[in-house]
Amino acid sequence: MSAVLNGVRKVGAYTYFAGACMRSAFTHGVPWDRVVSESYKVGVRSFPVLFTMALFVGSNLAIQGYAAFSTLGAGSLVGMFVALAGVREVCPLLAATMVAAKAGTEMAAQLAVMRTKEQIDAIEVMAIDPRSELVVPSIIAVMITLPALTVFTIFVSLVSAMAVAVLQLGVDQGEFLSFLVGYLSAYDLFAATLKSVVFGAIIATVSGYFGFYSERGARGVGEATNRAVVTMCIVIITLNFALTSLLYG
Amino acid sequence: MAELSTSATRPFDAIAAGEPIISFRDVHKSFGDKHILRGITLDFLRGETTVVIGPSGTGKSVCMKLIVGLLVPEKGDVWVAGTNVAEAHERDLMSVRRRIGMMFQDGALFDSMSVGDNIAFPLQRHTKLSDAEIRDQVAHALEQVGLPGIEDSAPSALSGGMRKRVSLARAVITKPEIVMFDEPNSGLDPLTSDEIDGLIGRMKEDLGITFIVISHDIVGTFAVADRIAMLYNGHLIAQGTPDAVLHSDQPTLRSFLARNMDLPPLPGDPR
Numbered sequence: 001m002s003a004v005l006n007g008v009r010k011v012g013a014y015t016y017f018a019g020a021c022m023r024s025a026f027t028h029g030v031p032w033d034r035v036v037s038e039s040y041k042v043g044v045r046s047f048p049v050l051f052t053m054a055l056f057v058g059s060n061l062a063i064q065g066y067a068a069f070s071t072l073g074a075g076s077l078v079g080m081f082v083a084l085a086g087v088r089e090v091c092p093l094l095a096a097t098m099v100a101a102k103a104g105t106e107m108a109a110q111l112a113v114m115r116t117k118e119q120i121d122a123i124e125v126m127a128i129d130p131r132s133e134l135v136v137p138s139i140i141a142v143m144i145t146l147p148a149l150t151v152f153t154i155f156v157s158l159v160s161a162m163a164v165a166v167l168q169l170g171v172d173q174g175e176f177l178s179f180l181v182g183y184l185s186a187y188d189l190f191a192a193t194l195k196s197v198v199f200g201a202i203i204a205t206v207s208g209y210f211g212f213y214s215e216r217g218a219r220g221v222g223e224a225t226n227r228a229v230v231t232m233c234i235v236i237i238t239l240n241f242a243l244t245s246l247l248y249g
Numbered sequence: 250m251a252e253l254s255t256s257a258t259r260p261f262d263a264i265a266a267g268e269p270i271i272s273f274r275d276v277h278k279s280f281g282d283k284h285i286l287r288g289i290t291l292d293f294l295r296g297e298t299t300v301v302i303g304p305s306g307t308g309k310s311v312c313m314k315l316i317v318g319l320l321v322p323e324k325g326d327v328w329v330a331g332t333n334v335a336e337a338h339e340r341d342l343m344s345v346r347r348r349i350g351m352m353f354q355d356g357a358l359f360d361s362m363s364v365g366d367n368i369a370f371p372l373q374r375h376t377k378l379s380d381a382e383i384r385d386q387v388a389h390a391l392e393q394v395g396l397p398g399i400e401d402s403a404p405s406a407l408s409g410g411m412r413k414r415v416s417l418a419r420a421v422i423t424k425p426e427i428v429m430f431d432e433p434n435s436g437l438d439p440l441t442s443d444e445i446d447g448l449i450g451r452m453k454e455d456l457g458i459t460f461i462v463i464s465h466d467i468v469g470t471f472a473v474a475d476r477i478a479m480l481y482n483g484h485l486i487a488q489g490t491p492d493a494v495l496h497s498d499q500p501t502l503r504s505f506l507a508r509n510m511d512l513p514p515l516p517g518d519p520r
Binding site: 031110113114117118119121122124125126127128133 | 314317319343344346347349350351353354355357358359360361370371374375423
């Protein structure tokens with residue numbers, strides 16, 4: 001019972017924190033110079049790892065799709081499989097979990113260290129809202145860059161899937177593209193982008209919450225980072241089900 | 250309701266030098282079952298340097314955090330020039346904080362910024378000064394603390410004493426009316442410690458503002474203090490001029506000044 005109450009209390013505290021961040025963006029303004037630097041950090045630095053992941057996720061989707069459909073004598077349907085599984089589900093999740101693991105943990109750890117070293121207190125004493133200075137720019141940056149990274153992930157994985165399907169598995173390029181385009185619509189891209197905006201808000205606010213309210217000391221930093229990444233992954237995967245049900249159900 | 254006969258209930262402009270600018274009235278603060286402050290009533294006078302001394306864990310830093318509203322007391326009032334920060338609306342609290350500078354124990358410099366950017370930070374957020382004007386003010390502040398020309402250095406490249414000086418430069422860059430120092434001598438060798446004390450004394454003469462110093466360094470305390478207050482077990486057990494404190498017959502204060510770690514208990518207090 002106490003664990004349930006504790007969970008409810010934490011959800012309440014997180015909701016209050018997210019609300020306070022929104023309010024501070026309006027009352028204290030947004031330091032746009034920090035939004036730019038955070039966007040660079042989240043976007044550009046996630047590029048190489050996301051490129052590598054997307055490359056091999058696309059290729060494996062092609063191999064698995066081909067293996068499943070070729071037993072039915074319809075190997076060329078791999079284009080449809082990549083469009084449905086890759087664009088609608090795997091790529092938004094892949095981009096979100098990578099950004100959560102890389103940028104989200106970095107944000108949580110950085111804030112926790114700042115808490116430990118009294119740097120957040122220092123900002124408050126300067127009559128500056130630390131949420132508007134440290135968390136709000138990250139929220140905006142992740143909400144802008146994650147959709148872009150998701151589109152990039154989709155593009156790389158589709159190219160890689162096509163390359164493997166055509167060059168390694170012998171699928172006709174025209175058939176692959178025709179099934180891909182036939183089953184992929186603008187609505188799918190809209191849905192993937194919408195998902196990534198929501199995931200971006202979750203990543204930045206969850207990592208911000210755990211970093212901002214971390215215990216002081218090395219243990220506090222470690223716990224904040226660990227709790228942030230576990231919570232982000234669970235919330236993202238759960239929300240993904242809810243969003244898929246809403247958008248395609 | 251605590252006694253409010255203090256000039257600290259008036260705004261900054263209506264408080265004369267030598268009158269209380271910050272007043273604690275029956276302030277209690279606990280963390281869990283640890284009762285840190287047990288009814289502190291204390292005044293900090295405008296234009297003077299007050300040093301709060303006492304053993305570790307007696308609530309000295311808590312007092313400082315109560316003044317700027319980083320902590321809220323369970324009971325009592327903390328008046329800072331017309332604002333009771335214990336009950337203040339966020340806007341009023343921000344207004345009080347803009348008149349206070351604070352040097353943190355380990356500097357609390359932002360690792361991701363250069364020294365110059367650290368000092369410029371409050372000016373960039375609170376003023377409309379041009380980049381060139383801010384650069385000039387940063388250079389002047391660094392000269393004041395005896396560290397000219399280190400704007401481009403990273404905080405991680407500085408020694409403990411240098412970090413504290415940069416933190417002091419950042420604390421005074423906005424020309425606050427009150428500057429607080431949290432353990433300015435901790436972790437420093439005696440020579441650097443003396444330098445910091447000298448710097449505090451010089452800045453007080455140059456700027457003529459109110460200084461509050463939290464310390465357990467006895468030599469440094471008598472070097473900079475106009476008034477001394479001693480906290481022990483959450484109580485204010487002595488306050489007065491350095492001379493009065495030096496000649497006090499309060500047994501706990503005498504033991505502390507003699508660096509006797511076995512301080513006698515206060516009447517009725519658990520040890």
